[in-house]
Amino acid sequence: MELGNKEILAYTLLNMASEYADLGNYKEAERMVDESLDYFLKQNTKDWISHAYEQKGSIALKQNNYEEALLWYKKSEQLCDEIDFSYGYTLLYNGIAECYLGLKNISEAENYALKGLAISTEFSIAESVKDANLILSKVAHQKGDDALAYSYQQKYMELYEKGQVEKFRKGLGVLRSKMQFENQKKALIEEQHKAIAKQKNYAYLAGAALLVVTLILILIYRTNKLQKKYTENLQEKQNALIMREAQLKESNKTKDKLFSIIAHDLKGPINSFHGLMKMSSDESISQEDYDELFPEALKNIQGISEMLNNLLVWARTQMKGITLKQENVDVHLIATSTLLLLIPIANKKEISIQNNIPKNTISFSDKNHLDIILRNLISNAIKFTHQKGEIILTMIEKNNELQIEITDNGVGMALETQSKLFDKKHATSTYGTHNEKGTGLGLSICKDMVESNGGVLWVSSIQNKGTTIYFTVPTATVTTVAV
Known part of the structure; x- marks a missing residue:
């Protein structure tokens, strides 16, 4: 297995x-x-x-x-x-x-x-x-202390009754569906009984026997067809409810796991930064120790900022869904703007980044989505690239789409890791080559946004050699102006 x-x-x-x-x-x-x-x-x-x-x-x-x-x-x-x-x-x-x-x-x-x-x-x-x-x-x-016992018992009963009401509401929905099905079934059975009664009555009429039998057969066929249709509709609704329930359970498991990871990764860096600031305020730390500890604390806070940005985007998509506003945008300019924010981080690891996406590369996409996608993918490349490494951004035009590629010569990934890379169920806290933190949530967000813009996202990686992340976006649309 x-x-x-x-x-x-x-x-x-x-x-x-x-x-x-x-x-x-x-x-x-x-x-x-x-x-x-x-x-x-x-x-x-x-x-x-x-x-x-x-x-x-x-x-x-x-x-x-x-x-x-x-x-x-x-x-x-x-x-x-x-x-x-x-x-x-x-x-x-x-x-x-x-x-x-x-x-x-x-x-x-x-x-x-x-x-x-x-x-x-x-x-x-x-x-x-x-x-x-x-x-x-x-x-x-x-x-x-019976007074205190009564107070706690009252609170327990309030929560118990509230829980029972919720269970009752869920059970009532199922009961209504079942009653509706039974009533429809009963009505169809009654129609069938009437049809059979008519068949027996018309059977005594010798002159119209053939016509009556034909009418009865048609009526039975239509009744059976109608009953089958109702049964299929009810079965489809039941299957949809079961599937939705499974999705909600899986979503809750994913949420609990993500919050567990985030809570674990936030507490340490924040406490460290708080301690450093407190020692600095109390003047209980030497300047030499402060100069040594502050860059590491700042790096941890930068990691937390990236994590919170991705978490806010994920939470917004979970509550409101992904909103899409596509227009003709310049991919080269968006990549250049993103690099202005990320190059200072790359410089700390002496990583060179080349933007080989041609100027005036126009895509019909959501600008904010492209910005989030490029920022997450380039940040990941920086995170998993060694000191003095290299990252290259390139573009290939194919048919009616642009294929963007972000290549690094970092740590790479095993095939097993690649297979779980975009799955929220397997989101885990990972560390970069300089112990940069993350949750794995950013790649899942990128995949959702690429697909919402009509593209696909995939990965190619060799362990200890490097990784290339590919994604596609539509080419520009040509608008005509009426004369």
Whole structure:
């Protein structure tokens, strides 16, 4: 089995384990978690290892094995602390609190329940907020503070009722579809019964027997055809709903993974820059140390700026879709303008950039899209090109399109990396040759924007040799003026 398939299987098993545990099949749930954990340990993906440990703790907790559950939860917490995985605490703290509650350690139960409430509120995870309030109500009751217990219980009930209303609305939609189908089916059956009754009545009329039989057959055919049409329409709608639900689940998984990466990569550089500025303000750092640390801190802030720009573009496309305003634009001028912003960054690595796109190269494209595409692709080339490397921009005109090429002699990519390059599901935090940070989101945005302008984007790369990114855009349109 290929590595990508093993990865998908590991994610799937971990999700299925939770469902099996809820059904009480703990043995099968344990088997699935252990199989997925074995893969994550081999790949050393610490965030997913932490999640697997949390799942094992949850399975033990459901069986009231509090000490065993606490052991797995603590291992998960240790990994979250190690990689600063804040999102992982949302389920973890509530589980630890329940373990301490089961072990009659009320003070620790309260401590972790309060931490769980705080982190769940920060990330706006309603289910975890609800569970934390329930645990805190039990803790308050154990401490004899019934007023506080009642307060937490009230909050729990509000969230519980809100969740039930949402479930009811979803269920009501499905029920309405089912009732509509049943009513249509009933109406068609009734029509068929009427047709059969007419057939029996007309059968007694010997003189018109042939005509009556023909009319009945036509009526039955039309009824069956109509019933088949209704059934097919309902099936299509059901399939569309199922597909949409799968897309939404996948979109949520992608969003959670991207936010996990971004939160992890933002915290370190910002804290470092804040610390440097504080030491400078307090005059507790020498000028020599400041001169040594400031360029690195500035480079990290530049990386954060690029990451946030891509995140804002991605968020806008997710909420409003990609808006397109195509016009005849000069690709050479856009590339030149983009290079004015990026050449200072390239100069720090002594990288030379040649813009060999001919002047007056006109494309019928969205100007803002071309600017974002070129900026991301050239930034990536700078990021993965070694000191004193070279980047070349070229253009080839083919039929009714322009093929833009950005070539570098940097680190290159393996075939497996290339196959996942434009997939949001596999977006990962990557580092350039000078430890420049990124999320992998920029290439996905470029692909969407190239395709929205009627082009295609692809990559050709050899590891340790270099990479060429290709994309196409339409040529200029000729407008005629009426005389």
